[in-house]
Amino acid sequence: MVDTDTAEQTRGYRRIACEEGVATRTLLEANARLGDIGLPLLTLDGPAAFLAERLIDHDARLAAMDRDGIDLQLLMVSAPGVQVFSPADASALAADVNDELAELCRSHPTRFAALAAVAPHDPLVAAAEVERAVRELGLRGAVVNSHTQGVYLDDPASFPLLEALEALEAPLYIHPREAPAPMRPFLAGPAVEGAVWEYAVEVGTHVLRMIGAGVLDRFPRLQIVVGHMGEGLPFWLPRIDNRYLASVHGPRRAELLPSEYIHRQVSITTSGMNFLEPLRLAIDVLGTGKVLYASDYPFEEQGAAVAAIEAMPLDEAQRRALFETNAARVFSL
Numbered sequence: 001m002v003d004t005d006t007a008e009q010t011r012g013y014r015r016i017a018c019e020e021g022v023a024t025r026t027l028l029e030a031n032a033r034l035g036d037i038g039l040p041l042l043t044l045d046g047p048a049a050f051l052a053e054r055l056i057d058h059d060a061r062l063a064a065m066d067r068d069g070i071d072l073q074l075l076m077v078s079a080p081g082v083q084v085f086s087p088a089d090a091s092a093l094a095a096d097v098n099d100e101l102a103e104l105c106r107s108h109p110t111r112f113a114a115l116a117a118v119a120p121h122d123p124l125v126a127a128a129e130v131e132r133a134v135r136e137l138g139l140r141g142a143v144v145n146s147h148t149q150g151v152y153l154d155d156p157a158s159f160p161l162l163e164a165l166e167a168l169e170a171p172l173y174i175h176p177r178e179a180p181a182p183m184r185p186f187l188a189g190p191a192v193e194g195a196v197w198e199y200a201v202e203v204g205t206h207v208l209r210m211i212g213a214g215v216l217d218r219f220p221r222l223q224i225v226v227g228h229m230g231e232g233l234p235f236w237l238p239r240i241d242n243r244y245l246a247s248v249h250g251p252r253r254a255e256l257l258p259s260e261y262i263h264r265q266v267s268i269t270t271s272g273m274n275f276l277e278p279l280r281l282a283i284d285v286l287g288t289g290k291v292l293y294a295s296d297y298p299f300e301e302q303g304a305a306v307a308a309i310e311a312m313p314l315d316e317a318q319r320r321a322l323f324e325t326n327a328a329r330v331f332s333l
């Protein structure tokens, strides 16, 4: 095993991974009780039981981190998390997940930090829970696994949650999941569905819906993080502005251009996009300070990701920002 303390001293920076999947036994058992809802839910006896096991086996997680040279994982409950449950069940499960993650982080304070699970469809409870999770449990923000039963965070019903996050200066991570039911037939097929394309379309759409609805005018200090090298947004940014200005689809409700909100309020993580060209483009478009490393453990190979990025021709400032200092700033690590 790699001695990470020594390795960190040799490297001169910690490697922080910012989109790392986790579950609890309670949540996996609740998934099993939910039955068939037309979505692939992780359970301990389902077809992806090996992944479910990896999400709750923290000894194996620590061993993999030592082996792969990851100093700290920022944990977040894997998609779809609690958001497929009824509001009351989702809120109860979120609180339980948060208690368990806080306990894990307290046991390994230099190795783990976590984002709070929340139930966006129970917004007043979610606002109180995120406050409890950040203030009392020491969690570093909240994760939403994108839409909640077809509702996005541009819905004013969600505003109490966003208001709480902004007041706490706690970032919101928008993580992918399957598109809402009416969209799924159109985002189907082996070269489209899931992480191939569907997830990026879904999360990119989520961010642009919030921008277009003026949500980031209302919450100008809310910080949002998205994975997978920005879910396509950095690549599309000039065209999004350009066509937004030319759009005839109704009155504009936001004060600024879409790119201005993204520069002000959105950071991105690599999470599986260990490819030089998109990384360069993202750094060129958003700046060195907006791109954070993530492994997307256990869904992606963490060791291969570290090796690929460490082999890239980045300068020392970019490397340090990518692996450590951006994460330290955004998530207070």
Ligand code: MN
Pocket (backbone or CB within 6 Å): 019, 021, 175, 227, 271, 296, 299
């Ligand atoms: Mn992920």
